[in-house]
Amino acid sequence: MHIVILIYSFGAGGAERVTSLLLEELIKEYKITLVLLEDVCHYEIPNGVEKIILGKNSNNENGVIKLLKLPFLAYKYSKIIKDSTHSLSLMTRPNYINILASFFVRQPRIFISERCYPSEQYGYNNLASKINRFLIKALYNKAYKISANSEQNADDLVENFGIAREKVTFLPNVFCIDKIRNLSQEETELKQIIKRHKSNGEIIFVSVGRLDVGKNHILLINAFNEILSLGYKVHLFIIGSGELESYLKEAIGDSKNITLLGKTKNPYAPLSVADFFVFGSNHEGFPNVLVESISLGVPIITTDCAPRIILGEKRRDIDSIPLFKCGIVTSINDLNSMVGAIKYVLDNSNIFHKDELLEYSMEFDISKKIGEYKQWLEI
DSSP states (O other), X not given: OEEEEEESOBSSSHHHHHHHHHHHHHTTTSEEEEEESSOOBSSOOOTTOEEEEOSSOOTTSOHHXXXXXXXXXXXXXXXXXXXXXXXXXXXXXXXXHHHHHTTTOSOSEEEEEEOSOHHHHTOSSSHHHHHHHHHHHHHGGGSSEEEESSHHHHHHHHHHHOOOGXXXXXXXXXXXXXXXXXXXXXXXXXXXXXXXXXXXXXXXXEEESOSSTTTTHHHHHHHHHHHHHTTOOEEEEEEOOOTTHHHHHXXXXXXXXXXXXXXXXXXXXXXXXXXXXXXXXXXXXXXHHHHHHHHTTOOEEEETTSOGGGGOSEEEEETTEEEESSEEEEOTTOHHHHHHHHHHHHHOTTSSOHHHHHHHHGGGBHHHHHHHHHHHHHO
């Protein structure tokens, strides 16, 4: 097999990290070519993998330009894949290019991986959302196989975009749990900051994510302002950067117990010190940070934006809020639900067991999942 893999870049995102782990495993058995739309490499490319940059592109390009470039990029990509057996793309725009390229060549078989919940990701009443909804409906059924990194994403493609059920397979994201734990041991500046607050008796909550509307950090800030007003000694640290940084700083105001830490190359080190991970996102595919959190033994409070498989089996309901082995799920964008969940874990400190979280996280290790990916590619 000769597999060509197409992705935006090799930047620091979740899909890129999953791709880096797959490359390490797949290159052991197959010929692999990695094609990037943008020449950004945060992760190391394994020896033996050929890298090709598909022109000069940027993820920040104007949406109209991105649309107009699709057929040209597809034609260029078709020249690369014409002698391969498999072409695998990850993320929406690479998926469009991959499928359109198949119009120019008979080979290879086209595999695409959907990483988001399309109805939410493209659920806005703007031109970009309308174009993406049209393209998914028009193109995705032409792929040979489609993987989705959550069951809800798979159902969304079938139920709301008319994708044939038999084409879609649920393949969860993969992780190298040992790497996460090793990186968490690093004594970084952010880790030291959090340790100082923890030594003062504060209960530490950490959130990680880009500062944008979808991640909904304002929900967390409002929730912790309420918790602080009740007299709890807590501290919320938010790791990440983005366009809403000034807005969130203004919302935090003079609070000494809510801190924006900015972005870091190693979020695992500060996360490992947390008592809880808290996540306010409105929509996700498969948020890697939740698995990374439990791999460090840190229980989760999250909105109902993610596959519940991440949290393990359900234990019980607490006033309509579901409690799972690894965390609590709240309603999306529901302040009362989030406040209630935070208050509950503060009042019931022994409901989660670190050993159970550490053990369960191994279910997502690449050593357990690579066989499913190979089977998907080979059948």
